[in-house]
Amino acid sequence: MTSVRLFRGQDLRAHFPDLRSVYVDAFCAPPWHEGEEQAVEFVGRLSDNVRRPGFTAAVAFEGSQVVGFAIGWTTLAPFPTDRCYPQASAGLGIERTVDWLCGAREIDELAVRPATQGTGLAADLLTAVSADVPDGRSWLMTSVESSRAMSFYRRQGWIQATHPSPEGKGMVVFLGPHHPARALAAQPL
Template sequence: MPGAGLPGSARGIREVYVETFCAPPWDEEPACADAYLERLARDAARPGFTAALARDGDGTVLGFATAWTTERPFPTGRCYPRVAAAVGPDRVEEWLCGGREIDELAVRPRAQGLRLGAALLAAVAEGAPGGRCWLLTSARNPGAVAFYRRRGWRPANAPDPVDTGFVVFLGPDHPALGT
């Protein structure tokens, strides 16, 4: 769905965010969910923005995923400097800029194991330019790391658990995986 369809689902997205990211291993504060909704409203205007929602029969949001096209030059806010340091400036330009960046993926704990996460990931990754799709996750969440690996995503960096503890994953069709 395009970003214009998200405001009507904001309450459900917030609930999923709280249930997912305010629990271990993320342990964010509930106020982060409100900040996420504010950021999501801005992110929806990014080039190539796309989102996917999973709902149950009564319309309750069970999960969501968001993605967009990574800008050129490579952004310098949020976690981008750590991503650039991890994969290197040449690889950032070749592998990430202009590709599809998966920003968030969350599924309510009660709906996990139903393949909703896999469906949401596939929905926002579909049509990635030249197969160039990527995401960032915490190496401290072995469940997330295993989830992406099972779907054919491969690390682009070796995580440093003492320092950043994050992993940059390249999508299963990313051309860099063939090199």
Template sequence: MATDAAGTVGVPLAGPQGPYCTLLAIRTQLQEGEGAVAAPPTPEVRVLRGEDVLAHADALRSVYVDAFCAPPWNEDEEKAAEFAARIPRDARRPGFTAALAVAGRDVLGFASGWTTSPPFPIDRCYPQAAAGLGARRTEDWLCGAFEVDELAVRPGAQGCGLAGELLEAVTAGAPEGRSWLLTSVRAPRAMAFYHRQGWCQATHPSPDGKGIVVFLGPRHPARGLVPLPL
């Protein structure tokens, strides 16, 4: 998932498996020996806290470019530069956590986020989220909870389930299970992904518009309080 111009979280999803996953699958079907296909190393998800992520800033920027310069996000070099520039600032936020999918020396994907401190932010697309939930629910459900800001996987590594693993890893330490994120109603595949991961859609803007959708994590205690769409 990535932050687009509106500041929402999306996830780059591919239908068929990427070449990395295809190679890995082929390798598991063959025995070692002559003619066997050499597979890339199995990805490992590592969790980093705070400024420990800065050692991997260049790799995160590279993943961001690979994941979000293509449709439906179509982000440009300027957006990638903005993302890279805010990594040091984000790493100092309360509760900052990053999960990296690493295979050998390669970073194949990452997820990152932090604890939403009160008062609720008023920049980026946060006002749309607050308008959708209302002031009381915004404060009760989102403030003090872990906000997923980015989730991105290189195209060649998509289709392996890495996005789901990264999402689970980065939210594992959410306070009292309270995690949340924003995405755009214009990204139906991203929304479908979150539903499959057990996230609960808390706001329901018109699918024909440009609204922002709030999702609550699978262990968020307010899941049962989410009103049904009209």
């Protein structure tokens, strides 16, 4: 039987090795093509991220084994400029980026072991990590190169708020099912 537990900060550290293992299992295959180096970077970032305001992690356990996780926190102003954040602000524009994303719960990572894909576990983790967000304001970025991820978020009621060119690559922003700006998000042509 799978159970999901919430962690709000430093108490997650005891599970870092298991989270790294799930990360490798989830992201080593196409379209992500990540490996041990990215998993080490993930754990390094996680050491800092557990101290962020609003940090929340939903971790799925089968017995004592970690089989999935979702991690988020409150996006603070000024909007970050590292990693993939510039793609989000370029797609939304600075005013919408600040209004829609700053102060909202950012879902940074969602990963499940391949054996649990298709079981509803990823949906449970996404719901758990975003359930308590103020005013329903949650958001995430994902790669347009993963049609599976894009379809998954749409099925969960998330709406795509940025749209690359038809041949585009890169990241897109999704707004959560209760985000107040959902109706304002530009729909693709």
